[in-house]
Amino acid sequence: MKPVLLLALLAATAVSLQAVTPDGKKKLVLIAGKPSHPPGMHEFRAGTMLLEKCLKSVPNLVVDRHEMGWVTDEKTFDDADAVVIYADGGGKHPAVVDGHLETLRKLTAKGVGFGCMHYGVEVVAGQAGKEFQEWIGGYYENAYSCNPIWDASYTSLPEHPITSGVQPFTTKDEWYIHMRFRPAFGHGVASAEDGAAKFVPILVAPPSDATRDGPYVAPKGPYPHIQAEKGSPETMMWSIERADGGRGFGFTGGHFHANWGNDNVRKAVLNALLWVTKVDVPEKGVESTVTPEELTQNMDPKAAPKPKNAGMETPRVFQRVAQR
Template identity: 45%
Template sequence: MPTSSRSLLIALGCVAAATFAFMTQSPAEPAKAEAAAKKKIVFVAGKPSHAAGEHEHRAGCMLLAEDLNQSGLPVEAVVVTNGWPQDESVFDGAAAVVFYADGGEGHPAIKHLPKLREIAGTGAGIGCIHYAVEITKGEPGNAFLDLIGGYFEGGWSVNPHWDASFKPAKHEISRGIGDFKIRDEWYYHMRFREKMEGVTPILSDLPGPETLSRPDGFHSGNPEVRKAVLERKEPQHVMWAFEREASAGKGRAFGFTGGHFHKNWQHDDHRGIVLNAIAWIAKVEVPEKGVPSKTPTDEEMKANLDKK
């Protein structure tokens, strides 16, 4: 048989085999492949806290998760409520873990730091929203310096309510986000890594002197923050991105100190920059106009609120 004829038969045979394989493929297989291609994002929502409309961890996480799942991006977001999950298998294969919960001694991760380091060691991203950026000084604080680049340190950082004006830094997280001003409990004077190694400020502003009108205290003020803000006039970073070293999993992370008021998730830039950050730490390309999401209606904002 001529070489050209053999080549033609081989080619026809390959086409037939491919056609047969396609026709006999289980309908469930494409769905499995599509699911496997999606990046898994796990939200850890803290227990009920504060007054109604404040620290709405469950409702906030579910709102953000729904936005991500409806965005058209290759992600699958799931929400765990009431703190650290009893079944840790929910973290299996996670591309990112986001904490929105009370912090300090009650932080969901404080008793599970080895597991959190293990998760980060896979390259998974770690995100912390509002109070979840606070953890106790010492080993927990050192872990956060390694994993998210900074944290709220009692006696160093402060937690006033104030109107902050932002011009977001140029970064993938800031795509589609304009300048904006909003009132929140913007924590500042974070304890960051030495020389800001690996840390990129995203949202910064110089707080007014009224933010330090309270007496010195564990959360309210201290000599160092007064020098930084009142004397040296240093802008304070209330959102940052972090790229971890290879020894810590070479993943990404962010800290966002806003999120005290549930109503602020209706602000498109406030909500949008957090959605962008979550996509970024999951290593999903952030669209040029940002992660798409619709402004939640008043009715949608009432969904999943904690009974307080």
């Protein structure tokens, strides 16, 4: 091969690994899932709209937001630097249906960042468990992980771009615990390496004994292996720098829409969105405000089902669905 042609091919490859928009900005593709759960829970559309609004002032960043679980045209991935999904997961996770897993496989192989939030960190092990361990470091595995609603107190934060400007905080959320991390990352509560991959836990807190005893949202538990770790810390948000050059993160909070009004929750996630896209995080993190009025806007048109027997206790099955 002629030297000039070889150099041209190498240059083209370098461009494909470091995608930018035509105006030279980095691009985040932010995907909101389909409506689910009663009002105020899993408000993926309203939540991503708030995050998009808070990122508008960030220079060198384009946010391409989509709804209903996937992008309207996959050509938008051509110049994407990161893809983040905030949606329901499990067997019908947007990442695994309709050939999307292969699309994401090609993107991450190029070094495109990937992140998932709340239920979006859960996949079926046989469908995409290995892929999620590779792309974001770990995932929620049914019956191994669990999903209690509890007050997590983050009293100590690591030095990382995602924690820039974030102060210790406490919030009540459906904070998932006991993720299925890569074996090399252990329980995920300490920084670790797996070859060229580097893992850093971001939000770590010890659940109370009562939290480990349950009930969990679904199934209600308790699980003996969760109870056996009483007193141990758990990781609810984490980051990974992958061997392919891309970045990934997981965030298990985000069940209750009202928590986007918490400055520290919001800042940690906004910082993560920049970091996974390889946009420099400001020294004090992404500054933003969300008013109580804004928290009521753009909610999905859904209503909680009414119990069949008025005046009687809400059936347990509804309670579980409402929370999950």
